[in-house]
Amino acid sequence: MSTSQSQPQRIHPMMPVSDHDELAEQQFVIALKTFIASEMDPVVRDLTNAAVAELGVEDSLQSALPDIRRRLEPQQPYQNWVSAMRAAQELMWQAAGDCVDRQRSDIDELARSAPAIGTVTVDPNFIVPRYLAATDTHMMPGSYHVDPPDGGVRQGAVFDKAASLYSLGRQGGQMNDMRGQTVIAHVYERFPDLEPARVLEMGCTVGNSLCAVARAFPQAEVHGLDVGAGLLKYAHARAARLGVALHFKQASAEDSGYPDNHFDLVFSSAVLHETSAKALPRIMAECFRVLRPGGVMVHLEVPFRAAEADAYSLIRADFETRYNNEPFWMGAVSADYEALAREAGFAEIGAGFQDAAFGPPARGIRGQFGNENKGGYKSWYIASARKPQSKAMA
Amino acid sequence: MSGATVSPNAAPPMQRHRVHKGRRVVPGQDPRVDTLLGMVMALTSELAVLRERLDTHERLAAQGKVATPEAIDAFVADAATEQARAAKRKRMIEKVCRPLLADAVTAAAGVSTPKD
Numbered sequence: 001m002s003t004s005q006s007q008p009q010r011i012h013p014m015m016p017v018s019d020h021d022e023l024a025e026q027q028f029v030i031a032l033k034t035f036i037a038s039e040m041d042p043v044v045r046d047l048t049n050a051a052v053a054e055l056g057v058e059d060s061l062q063s064a065l066p067d068i069r070r071r072l073e074p075q076q077p078y079q080n081w082v083s084a085m086r087a088a089q090e091l092m093w094q095a096a097g098d099c100v101d102r103q104r105s106d107i108d109e110l111a112r113s114a115p116a117i118g119t120v121t122v123d124p125n126f127i128v129p130r131y132l133a134a135t136d137t138h139m140m141p142g143s144y145h146v147d148p149p150d151g152g153v154r155q156g157a158v159f160d161k162a163a164s165l166y167s168l169g170r171q172g173g174q175m176n177d178m179r180g181q182t183v184i185a186h187v188y189e190r191f192p193d194l195e196p197a198r199v200l201e202m203g204c205t206v207g208n209s210l211c212a213v214a215r216a217f218p219q220a221e222v223h224g225l226d227v228g229a230g231l232l233k234y235a236h237a238r239a240a241r242l243g244v245a246l247h248f249k250q251a252s253a254e255d256s257g258y259p260d261n262h263f264d265l266v267f268s269s270a271v272l273h274e275t276s277a278k279a280l281p282r283i284m285a286e287c288f289r290v291l292r293p294g295g296v297m298v299h300l301e302v303p304f305r306a307a308e309a310d311a312y313s314l315i316r317a318d319f320e321t322r323y324n325n326e327p328f329w330m331g332a333v334s335a336d337y338e339a340l341a342r343e344a345g346f347a348e349i350g351a352g353f354q355d356a357a358f359g360p361p362a363r364g365i366r367g368q369f370g371n372e373n374k375g376g377y378k379s380w381y382i383a384s385a386r387k388p389q390s391k392a393m394a
Numbered sequence: 395m396s397g398a399t400v401s402p403n404a405a406p407p408m409q410r411h412r413v414h415k416g417r418r419v420v421p422g423q424d425p426r427v428d429t430l431l432g433m434v435m436a437l438t439s440e441l442a443v444l445r446e447r448l449d450t451h452e453r454l455a456a457q458g459k460v461a462t463p464e465a466i467d468a469f470v471a472d473a474a475t476e477q478a479r480a481a482k483r484k485r486m487i488e489k490v491c492r493p494l495l496a497d498a499v500t501a502a503a504g505v506s507t508p509k510d
Contacts, residue, residue, distance in 0.1 A: 020467045024446035028439045031483040035491060043498040077498040079423040080431070084494065087435040090414070094436075097411060135416025142411045154411075325416050 011174040013241040014110060014234065016161045022099045026165055029095055032088045036081070044081045045312040047072055052311045062306045062334070065314050072315065086323055089139045096162035097141065100154055108152040111237035118245040120236035122229040126250045131276040132227055135325040144205065145228035156234020160206045171377065178358055179269040180209030182380050183298055184216045185361035186354045187265065189369050190384055191296045196220045196264035200290065202253035202283065203271030207235035211244045213267075216360060220265075223258070225251040254282040258290045266291055267298040273332035280328075280335060284344035291387040297346065299337065303353060303379040306334040337383030346385035353379040438490045442483055449479060 018026060051071035057064040072078040100107065128145045136143040140159065148154050164174045171178045187194055196217050201210050204224030214222040224246060226232055232248040239246040251257050253268070253275070266287045272280060287297040304313065320329040341349045355368040356378055373379050419425050450469050451461040459465055471479065 020450065020469065021443045021447060024443040025439055027480075028442040028483060028487075031442075031480070032435065032439075032487055035484070035487045039488075039491070039495060040498075043495070046502070073420065074422040075501060077494075077501050079420050079427070080494045080497055082420050083423070083428045083431040084435070084491070086428075087432045090432065091435060091439055093414070094412075095439075136414035139414040139417075141414045143415070146410055148411065322418060323420075325414065 012238060014107070014157070014160070014238040015174060016096075016100045016103060016107060016157050018099055019102075022095065022102075025091075025095045026099075029088060029092045029165060032084075032091070036084050036088060040077075040081050040084060041312075041316075043077050044072070044315065047075060047078055048312045048315045057311075061309065061311050061314055062330075065318060065330075068311060068315065069318055082319065082323055085319060086139070089324065092162055092165050093140050093158070096158045096165065099161055100157045104152065104154055104157075107154075107157050107234075110241070111153045111233055114237035114240040115243075117240050117243070118236055118247055120232050120248040122232060122250045124229075126227070126229075126252075128227045129252055129254065129275070129279065131279060131328065132274065135327065137274055137325050139323075139325055143228075144226060144231050147228065147230040151230065153230045153234035153237065155228055156206050156231040156238075159231065160208070160234065160238065163206070163208070175211075176206075176208040177212040178356055178377075179300055179380065180212030181357035181359060181361055182354055183209065183267050183269060183300055183382075184213060185357040185365070185368060186298055186300075186382050186384060187296065188361060188363045189354075189366060190348075190350060191386065192363065194265060194296050196296075198263045199223065199265045199267075200225065200256070200258065200263045202256070202266065202268040202287075203274070204235065204248070205231060207239045207246055207248070209269045210235075210246055211239055211242055212360070214239075214244050214246060217265075221247070223247045223249065223263075225249050225253065225256055227252065254279050254286055256286055256290060260289055261292040262290050264292060264295045265298070266295070267300070269300045270302060272299055272301055272335075273326055273329045275332075276328050277331050280331075281340055281343065284340050284346075288344045288346060288387055293387055293389045295387050296384065297341070297387070298382060298384040300354070301332055301381040301383070302329075303373050303376060303381050304333050305373070305381065306330060308373075309333075333381075341383060341385040345387070347388045348386040349383070350385070351381070351383040354382045356380060434490065438486065442486060445482065445486075446479060449475075449482075 048068060051068045054071065055064060055067055132144065142155055144155060146155070163176050197220055199213060199217060199220045199222045201213070201224045204210050204226050207224055210222060210224045214220065224235065227250065229250055232250055236246065236248050253271070272283070275283060291297060304317065306314065306317070309317070317329055317333065320326045337351045338349050352369055352371050353373045355374065369382070420428060447466065450466050453475065454461045454465055454469060
């Protein structure tokens, strides 16, 4: 029989396998999200543009956003759109959760019996930062950190299963490593001399980006931190079963606990928008502290800058903030990363758009980082910088 | 799950992994509409699953096979089958969601029609 998308091969040994009905349910979610994007988004775009015209907004769309939203909220098509978007997202988590729960004991056993390469360190007394504990990010019940009472890797498995659904396959398929490959391409372009001996990813979730980075720098000792114990145990087993030695630790990006001057490369991928205005400068300072002089910091974010966005894009971003539980989305797409990096002490600061890399990038390719935003899943916003060799050079 | 240590603030595990924390009401919306829309979408997903299972039954029958649960889970749709199923899913969603688009048409007409 021919292979098709209908029964995808298990791309890595930890990925939960869908049975017939689960696959049909997941494909329904994808079809529903596609319908909303093609049929309902344009309706909200028209309503948004009408609201902007009625309000007579001319200068800053971003400062007018609360007024635009207040115009939309009483309108039934806007309410329908929010409800449909939310229903599709909730069905996605339900589908992924049911699939994992059916085989949870098998997945937990696969995690326990994973090859003994790499490490995972969890802290029973770890306190999840308030900005992540206050709501369940992405509407994922239990979010990154609320494990079942009997422990286990459920939250990691659910996240991994859903992540390939969420992006409709546009972030590197089931390996979900396109953002990691994009970080590598950025390092090759902006810091071609960097041969990291130690790498840290802040907010690594299931290690999907980190596996790609570890393979690009095979000589490096590669670490990842995140807030969920089950999430990290899953990430460790996922990497180990892929034959990649990664070191995971339950810790906050603001206070990681790693030594000073320790890493050559510290990065994050679509993480800063899940933090807070207070946390952002602290994370920059923590990056500076743990990097050795000459080390490089890279933060990848969504390809969207609030100051340059059209009104509909702001309303779409507003949905992420208010309903998809990413409360700092608007803050992260408005932040002045160059100023933040400068205040933290960094030099060689750059911010702009990096072309998405869909596979392991080649060294020596230039011109993929600049001011042009090619749009969702084609570009990513990246802010990067280097810790000066000495204070005198800062 | 009896005997497990649960912090006093933790919600019962089933609910904590079923309903996300921080679910907001849409200002101005009757929350019962949101609830009902969520239920209709969930029901539609069940219908989509059922129809796909029925389709698998028929395709196994056409191959002279018995549709045991194992045979159904082992069935691999070829590209033509997947294309036909995708068209059916799309049609079902468009049909169920048509009233939502009708709301939009009505609202647009209401905005552009001059008042008497």
